Amino acid sequence: MTWTRRKFGGFAGASLVAALHARPTRSQTKARVVVIGGGIGGATVAKYLATTPTKLDVTLVEPKQKYTTCFFSNLYLAGVRSLESLTHDYQTLTQGYGVNVIHDAAAAIDPIAKIVTLAGGNKLAYDRAVVAPGIAFKYDSIEGYDQAATQTIPHAWNAGPQTELLRLQLEGMEDGGLFIIVAPPNPFRCPPGPYERASLVAYYFKQFKPRAKILILDAKDTFFEQDLFEDGWNRHYPGMIEWLPGQFTGGIKSVDVKTRTIRTAGETFNASVANVIPAQIAGELAQRVGVADQSGWCPIDPMTFESKLLPGIHVVGDATDAGDMPKSAFVANSQAKACAFAIAAALTGSGQSAPHLFNTCFTLLAPNDAVSDAINLKPVAGSIKITDIFFSQIGESDEVRRRAAQQAEAWYAAFTRDVFG
Numbered sequence: 001m002t003w004t005r006r007k008f009g010g011f012a013g014a015s016l017v018a019a020l021h022a023r024p025t026r027s028q029t030k031a032r033v034v035v036i037g038g039g040i041g042g043a044t045v046a047k048y049l050a051t052t053p054t055k056l057d058v059t060l061v062e063p064k065q066k067y068t069t070c071f072f073s074n075l076y077l078a079g080v081r082s083l084e085s086l087t088h089d090y091q092t093l094t095q096g097y098g099v100n101v102i103h104d105a106a107a108a109i110d111p112i113a114k115i116v117t118l119a120g121g122n123k124l125a126y127d128r129a130v131v132a133p134g135i136a137f138k139y140d141s142i143e144g145y146d147q148a149a150t151q152t153i154p155h156a157w158n159a160g161p162q163t164e165l166l167r168l169q170l171e172g173m174e175d176g177g178l179f180i181i182v183a184p185p186n187p188f189r190c191p192p193g194p195y196e197r198a199s200l201v202a203y204y205f206k207q208f209k210p211r212a213k214i215l216i217l218d219a220k221d222t223f224f225e226q227d228l229f230e231d232g233w234n235r236h237y238p239g240m241i242e243w244l245p246g247q248f249t250g251g252i253k254s255v256d257v258k259t260r261t262i263r264t265a266g267e268t269f270n271a272s273v274a275n276v277i278p279a280q281i282a283g284e285l286a287q288r289v290g291v292a293d294q295s296g297w298c299p300i301d302p303m304t305f306e307s308k309l310l311p312g313i314h315v316v317g318d319a320t321d322a323g324d325m326p327k328s329a330f331v332a333n334s335q336a337k338a339c340a341f342a343i344a345a346a347l348t349g350s351g352q353s354a355p356h357l358f359n360t361c362f363t364l365l366a367p368n369d370a371v372s373d374a375i376n377l378k379p380v381a382g383s384i385k386i387t388d389i390f391f392s393q394i395g396e397s398d399e400v401r402r403r404a405a406q407q408a409e410a411w412y413a414a415f416t417r418d419v420f421g
């Protein structure tokens with residue numbers, strides 16, 4: 001079956017809101033939910049829980065005063081969007097929805113006493129907790145690339161100062177220079193992200209540094225939407241982008257930060273600017289409090305997003321091991337709504353129904369050439385499986401691609417309003 005985006009978009013948000021509003025409260029005491037992490041997953045859970053008539057006491061713990069989206073940050077690297085246009089605050093969640101936002105980091109969770117301890121020392125009691133810390137990097141996976149190295153060779157895989165540093169370096173690079181992207185092994189945040197980055201940096205180079213080259217050293221042997229990317233690179237940036245798979249290089253072995261040298265099993269490459277995106281695991285808090293297993297990711301009940309390791313604590317977003325669900329903002333938002341529904345149902349003792357889960361991603365080959373993919377998913381046998389899938393096709397007209405790019409812009413505005421109010 002071929003799905004259109006219209007079929008994907010409409011129903012889940014509406015049914016969630018209807019279900020949340022249908023639940024009566026069982027007691028006058030407000031149940032307390034503490035949500036840790038004010039990124040896409042956490043902010044969505046907090047907002048949707050705060051809109052239920054069950055009168056929940058919702059606290060969101062997030063160290064940053066403002067959140068900058070990773071999605072569209074490649075457009076910032078291309079010089080097309082400002083970082084300010086990708087930055088959102090928590091005012092509407094606080095003032096419009098009554099979420100109690102605390103700007104601190106969670107340091108520990110006592111799952112028996114049901115208490116979250118903050119880095120600043122405060123303690124928050126909860127009836128349900130939600131952990132949404134995003135990702136952490138496996139700095140030991142490439143020799144020489146540790147946290148200190150990110151100040152010279154940014155990963156720019158969390159948006160903000162890292163993205164600004166990479167943009168500055170790209171601006172300062174000489175025409176004819178070599179930009180190397182080291183792409184991570186699966187699973188990682190945003191499967192098309194490194195290749196969209198190559199596309200949009202190539203768009204910038206084409207205008208301002210036309211003799212520059214981009215080399216992608218990949219840990220993998222194939223990548224998401226590879227045919228669409230390679231077609232786009234041939235059309236827009238012929239000869240500018242080269243991709244080398246892991247089986248060709250033998251893998252990325254080490255990085256020398258001082259000389260910006262990257263060594264694979266058989267060769268050494270000298271970058272003018274380098275962007276190393278390391279292997280990833282669930283955010284550090286997930287490891288510390290015990291909701292992550294040996295894989296580094298968090299196993300969850302696919303109906304409720306409750307941790308399979310620590311009852312009473314739910315996990316949403318990139319930190320989860322959620323079957324076929326990719327690590328995307330759209331998925332984090334979709335999981336968060338299902339999780340909010342499940343928490344509201346559990347706290348009021350009302351019934352549970354299977355969540356609607358889906359993902360739509362727009363990927364930019366150039367600012368006026370976007371492709372998209374969409375999947376429908378459902379819980380199956382303790383995991384989450386794809387039921388329907390849609391992909392853009394090679395050979396679509398310029399007009400179709402231009403419209404997809406316009407839809408991507410509209411999606412950004414509507415989506416961030418849905419998350420941050």
Ligand SMILES: Cc1cc2nc3c(=O)[nH]c(=O)nc-3n(C[C@H](O)[C@H](O)[C@H](O)COP(=O)(O)OP(=O)(O)OC[C@H]3O[C@@H](n4cnc5c(N)ncnc54)[C@H](O)[C@@H]3O)c2cc1C
Nearest residue numbers: 037039040041070071105106133134190317318328329330
């Ligand atoms: C270059 C790039 C492009 C992308 N493009 C797209 C796209 O086009 N579409 C799409 O759908 N997705 C895209 N993504 C993916 C998307 O950004 C992520 O999937 C999404 O941000 C995941 O949301 P999250 O809530 O799990 O994590 P995050 O959004 O990273 O939020 C985690 C939050 O937790 C906070 N936190 C961490 N530890 C603690 C703690 N101890 N206490 C309190 N708070 C804590 C952090 O400060 C952070 O704000 C892209 C990603 C990248 C890198």
